[in-house]
Amino acid sequence: xxxxxxxxxxxxxxxxVVGAGEVAxxxxxxxxxxxxxxxxxxxxxxxxxxxxxxxGKVKFEKRLYETQDLSQxxxxxxxxxxxxxxxxxxxxxxxxxxxxxVVDNIPLCQFITPSIVDRSPIVIAISSGGVAPVLLxxxxxxxxxxxxxxxxxxxxxxxxxxxxxxQKLSSVTARRFFWEDVLDGDxxxxxxxxxxxxxxxxxxSKLDSDDSxxxxxxxxxxxxxxxxxxxxxxxxxxxxxxxxxVYDRLVSSEILELVRRDAEKIYVGKAKSKHTxxxxxxxxxxASEALAGKRVVRLKGGDxxxxxxxxxxxxxxxxxxxxxxxxxGITAASGAASYAGIPLTHRDHxxxxxxxxxxxxxxxxxxxxxxxAQADQTIVFYMGLTGLAIICEELVKHGLPTTTxxxxxxxxxxxxxxxxxxxxMDIQAKAEAAGIQPPALIIVGSxxxxxxxxxxxxxx
Ligand code: SAH
Numbered sequence: 001x002x003x004x005x006x007x008x009x010x011x012x013x014x015x016x017v018v019g020a021g022e023v024a025x026x027x028x029x030x031x032x033x034x035x036x037x038x039x040x041x042x043x044x045x046x047x048x049x050x051x052x053x054x055x056g057k058v059k060f061e062k063r064l065y066e067t068q069d070l071s072q073x074x075x076x077x078x079x080x081x082x083x084x085x086x087x088x089x090x091x092x093x094x095x096x097x098x099x100x101x102v103v104d105n106i107p108l109c110q111f112i113t114p115s116i117v118d119r120s121p122i123v124i125a126i127s128s129g130g131v132a133p134v135l136l137x138x139x140x141x142x143x144x145x146x147x148x149x150x151x152x153x154x155x156x157x158x159x160x161x162x163x164x165x166x167q168k169l170s171s172v173t174a175r176r177f178f179w180e181d182v183l184d185g186d187x188x189x190x191x192x193x194x195x196x197x198x199x200x201x202x203x204x205s206k207l208d209s210d211d212s213x214x215x216x217x218x219x220x221x222x223x224x225x226x227x228x229x230x231x232x233x234x235x236x237x238x239x240x241x242x243x244x245x246v247y248d249r250l251v252s253s254e255i256l257e258l259v260r261r262d263a264e265k266i267y268v269g270k271a272k273s274k275h276t277x278x279x280x281x282x283x284x285x286x287a288s289e290a291l292a293g294k295r296v297v298r299l300k301g302g303d304x305x306x307x308x309x310x311x312x313x314x315x316x317x318x319x320x321x322x323x324x325x326x327x328x329g330i331t332a333a334s335g336a337a338s339y340a341g342i343p344l345t346h347r348d349h350x351x352x353x354x355x356x357x358x359x360x361x362x363x364x365x366x367x368x369x370x371x372x373a374q375a376d377q378t379i380v381f382y383m384g385l386t387g388l389a390i391i392c393e394e395l396v397k398h399g400l401p402t403t404t405x406x407x408x409x410x411x412x413x414x415x416x417x418x419x420x421x422x423x424x425m426d427i428q429a430k431a432e433a434a435g436i437q438p439p440a441l442i443i444v445g446s447x448x449x450x451x452x453x454x455x456x457x458x459x460x
Contacts, residue, residue, distance in 0.1 A: 002129055003129050005114065005127070008075075010034035010035045010036040013037065013075060014036070014037050014072055014073050015038050015073065015074070015075045015076070015077070016039050016073040016077070017031075017038060017058075017076075017077045018042065018069070018077070018078045018079070018080060018085070019077075019081075020049040020060070021042075021046050021049075022046050022048065023079040023104070024040070024042070024046075024049065024079035024103075025048035025049050025052075027079060027113070028048075028049065028052060028058060030116075032052070032058075033118070037059075038057070038058040039058070039060075039069070040058050040059065040061070041060075041064075041065050041066075042065075044062070045060065065080075065085060070092060070093055070096055073093075075098070075100075076099070076101070077101050078101070078102040078108075079102075079103040087102075087108065089102070094110065099111050112127060112129070112130060114127040115136055115139075115140045117147065119147060119152040119155065120155070121156070121159060122147075122151055122152060122155045126139060126143070148192065150192050153191050153194075154183065154192065157196070157199065158179065158182075158183075164207070165179070173293060173294075178206075178207070181206070186202070187199050187203055215293065215323070216291060216292060216294045216295060216322065217290060217295055217322070217324060218289075218290050218296045218298060218314070218322060218323075218325075219238045219242070219295070219296070219297045219324065219325050219327060220298045220300070220304045220310050220325070220327065221234075221238055221297050221298065221299050221300065221327040221329070222300055222302060222304045222328050223235065223247075223251050223255050223299050223300060223301055223329055224301075224302065225301065225302055225330055225331070225334075225335030225336065225413045225414075226411060226412065226413045227335070227339075227413040227414060228254045228255050228258060230329075230335060231255065234327050236258060238295075238325075238327065239258055239259045239260065239297055239299070240258070240259070241295055241297075242259060242263045242297040243263055243289075243294040243295045244265075244266065244289050244294050245263050245264070245265050245296075245297045245299055246268055246282065246285060246286060246289075246296065246297070246299065247265065247266070247267060247268070247269070247298075247299040248267070248269030248270075249270055250269075250301025250439060251299050251301055255299070259297070259299075263297075268281075268282050279309060279312060279313075283312065283315075284316070286298055286313060286316070287322055290322045290324075298313060301329075301332070301439075302331040302332045303330065303331040304326060304329065305326070305328070306355060306382075307355075307382045307383065310326065314326065331355075332382065332439070332441055333353075333355055333380040333382070333443075335412045336409035336412035336441045336443070337380075339409075339412050339413045339457040340407065340412065340419045340455065340457070341453070341454030341456055341457070342443055342448055342451050342454070343447055343450060343454070344380070344443075345447070349376070349445065349446040349447045350445050350447050351376045352374075352376070352378070354371075354377060354378070354379050354380070356379055356380070357381070357384075358381035358382065358383050358384020358387040358388075358391055358442060359382075359384075359387070360386050360387040360390065365384075365387050365394070369394045369397070369398040370398050370399075372395065372398070373394075373395050373398035373399045373400045375446075377445060378445035378447050379395075379444040380441055380444075381442040381443075381444070382441060384440075384441070384442045385436065385437075385440050388428055388431060391444075392406070392424040392427065392428070395444065400444075402424045402425050403423050403425070404423060404424055404444060404445070404446070405422075405423060405445065405447075406422060406423060406442065406443065406448060407419060407422075407443045407448045407451060408420050408436050408440050408441070408442055408443075409440060409441045410436050410437060410438075411437075411439060411440075413457075417457065418434060418436065419451065420436065421451055
């Protein structure tokens, strides 16, 4: 982030605006929404600024800018049509550590003003750092239409009861649960339709009845194969509610970005030392965090119940009487198949599909190879990268032709996705040449031949 977003308290803020044309007027209009003191200096002023002066909203000095105008100022906007003056004010302000913005001149801006969606006390500020103004305008419109105008009513309502709730519920977590319940449910609906009396009554009785006993929970959440767009709504909602997030290496950093910012994030995947946190320890961790009253999201790549050991993790929870939810995710096979243009079933190619583990143990893969090696069946191997040679060998040994199409999909659905296709005879050489890395899936079967025609996703 080159630009760090902050919200300035404008109570005692002393602002200088150099210039008083229409451009300056637009900045002044913005500043007038705040509590800042606004000083304007310019040899002339447009009608809008003159009106502000008449209304006593700004102090105006009708003359050229002088260095001492900067004295006692914390924030400066410069909007003259004289580039020398603009540069001069910028340099002098900067030298005195006063934040300066030369309007529409990014190199001369120490801060930029964001696009604002104002639902005070809720204020949303967005920026593209000046590089994508059209996209920014588009997003702002989206936000404007997405966020009900009346959300400010909810803000005011929360403000009114904030102190009282704080007195009644001493724990921060209890308060958060309380407010989330209020905002998620019928009390908020009442506020939004203007039924304040009823909303207040309900809130007060809820506050009295709340035993403020917090019960922790575990959400076993599938994060999908990588592309954050493939998360489910529920996954996202729970991620935003979490106190603790336990994740491993298959969960991308873009997805972690979507987790509630204050949540504690615990990594339990392979560290550099190649040491993995033992499964029992993870099971215990989930249980102990929940017992401490936290909302724990156990975030897993793909689907938690497909080669994800999700079952083992919740068995411990069942034993300890901890409540939990399981949220399905798009498994790597579905993600890879879709993004590589390889339908897993197809009337002309495959009547069934099997997901198998290609995990190598003692140099063998213990699978029912005869059952797998069927002509009209697609096989997807998870964790099969190191076992590739054995997979090819066994399938041929059990009856599949050496010319059977086979694909490898690396980092499916992400910008790093790579797809290679071949046959049992050449796939190993091709994988090596392409430098295929984990995570990668292997897809075997005649559906692979459709890739060339149906491929649509071209990352990068
Ligand atoms: N629960 C996960 C699978 C975990 S097993 C799911 O449902 O997808 C780990 C294996 O999944 C990896 O070895 C790899 O074979 C596969 N995998 C996971 N994400 C992948 C991705 N984005 N691209 C390709 N393969 C992936």
